[in-house]
Amino acid sequence: MKLSELAQKLGCHLEGPDVEITGVAGMEHAEPGQLTFLANRKYFGLLKTTRASAILLEEGVAIEREGSQGPLAALRSANPYFAFAQAIEIFYQSPKYAPGIHTTAVIAKSAQIGEGAHIGPYCYVDDQAQIGRDAVLHSFVAIYRGAKIGDDFTAHAHSVVREHCRIGNRVILQNGAVIGGDGFGFAKRPDGSWYKMAQSGPAVLEDDVEVQANACVDRATVGETRIRRGAKLDDLVLVGHASQVGANTLLCGQVGLAGSTKVGNNCILAGQVGTAGHLVVGDGTVITAQSGVPNDVPTQAFYSGYPAVENRQWLKMMAALNGLPELQKRVRELEAEVEKLKS
Numbered sequence: 342m343k344l345s346e347l348a349q350k351l352g353c354h355l356e357g358p359d360v361e362i363t364g365v366a367g368m369e370h371a372e373p374g375q376l377t378f379l380a381n382r383k384y385f386g387l388l389k390t391t392r393a394s395a396i397l398l399e400e401g402v403a404i405e406r407e408g409s410q411g412p413l414a415a416l417r418s419a420n421p422y423f424a425f426a427q428a429i430e431i432f433y434q435s436p437k438y439a440p441g442i443h444t445t446a447v448i449a450k451s452a453q454i455g456e457g458a459h460i461g462p463y464c465y466v467d468d469q470a471q472i473g474r475d476a477v478l479h480s481f482v483a484i485y486r487g488a489k490i491g492d493d494f495t496a497h498a499h500s501v502v503r504e505h506c507r508i509g510n511r512v513i514l515q516n517g518a519v520i521g522g523d524g525f526g527f528a529k530r531p532d533g534s535w536y537k538m539a540q541s542g543p544a545v546l547e548d549d550v551e552v553q554a555n556a557c558v559d560r561a562t563v564g565e566t567r568i569r570r571g572a573k574l575d576d577l578v579l580v581g582h583a584s585q586v587g588a589n590t591l592l593c594g595q596v597g598l599a600g601s602t603k604v605g606n607n608c609i610l611a612g613q614v615g616t617a618g619h620l621v622v623g624d625g626t627v628i629t630a631q632s633g634v635p636n637d638v639p640t641q642a643f644y645s646g647y648p649a650v651e652n653r654q655w656l657k658m659m660a661a662l663n664g665l666p667e668l669q670k671r672v673r674e675l676e677a678e679v680e681k682l683k684s
Contacts, residue, residue, distance in 0.1 A: 347416070352424075353416035356414065356415040371391055372392055376425075380425075391413070398421050451469050454472050456475070459478065461478055461479045482500055488506050489506075494510075500518045500519070503521030504521065505543045507546070512552075514551075523560060524582025525559070546558070547567070547568065552578075553575050556574045559579070569587050572586045572588060572589060574596075580592070580598050587608060593611045593612045596613065605622055609628070611628060612631070626638050633649060634649045
């Protein structure tokens, strides 16, 4: 495909030669004939050495390539990363699956399966479950009794939707995701043993949610657990019972939300963030990796550390902590001088 044609498809402005593009790749691994992108200042140095024939980047970023590789054409975009995501789809087509139900799948008579669905080997769809149009269920997917699922649903191998959960349109479950597993609810008996509480409330996933590999969205003891439109849950995320995750929020790898946590819209919780239960994280908040959140967080906040505090305060605390050995040494020296004066 000519670069000028690709620029038109992506809504970009072409600078440089109209070369032929055969694929896409990252800056370090790109070869001649491929398109790459620059969206992070950390990789500016690779502009000089990348072997790509063209690059997606913002307006005003100068291109200086070393050696005799020839000019590097540019596609100027206000959002190079988003444009690159679109370019990938032009050159890479995901596998398509023909409608039909594999002979080893078990489908209850009362289950409703929409037109165009593909149900793979050893899947199980229980009584009164409903699945919309053009769903793709890969092997060993289990849909429990009374679950209701919208159109264009994709469930990869070994994912599970538990009883009476509700899932919107265009939802993707990656391998091993569990929607509506029992919440961690136990009441202590007088003798000190634990009594399992029935988890009666479903998990609800709204439209365009993606839950990645081995992540879990627990059902609620009462009420519901809700993941709102467009939210994305990374691998090994746990959303505890009766929690809420706002629209277009990202929960990165190994994030854990204790029960009844409410996370607002357009938030980012980076890897291994953990929250205590029954707290609120405001809209637009970013919490950096490995932070622990014991209390409510305001809107549009930028928090770090444990216990999580405003990021600038945390940076000051870390700077002070790094200077602690020298401070301790100085205090000891001063104490020794005081003792000499006393004697």
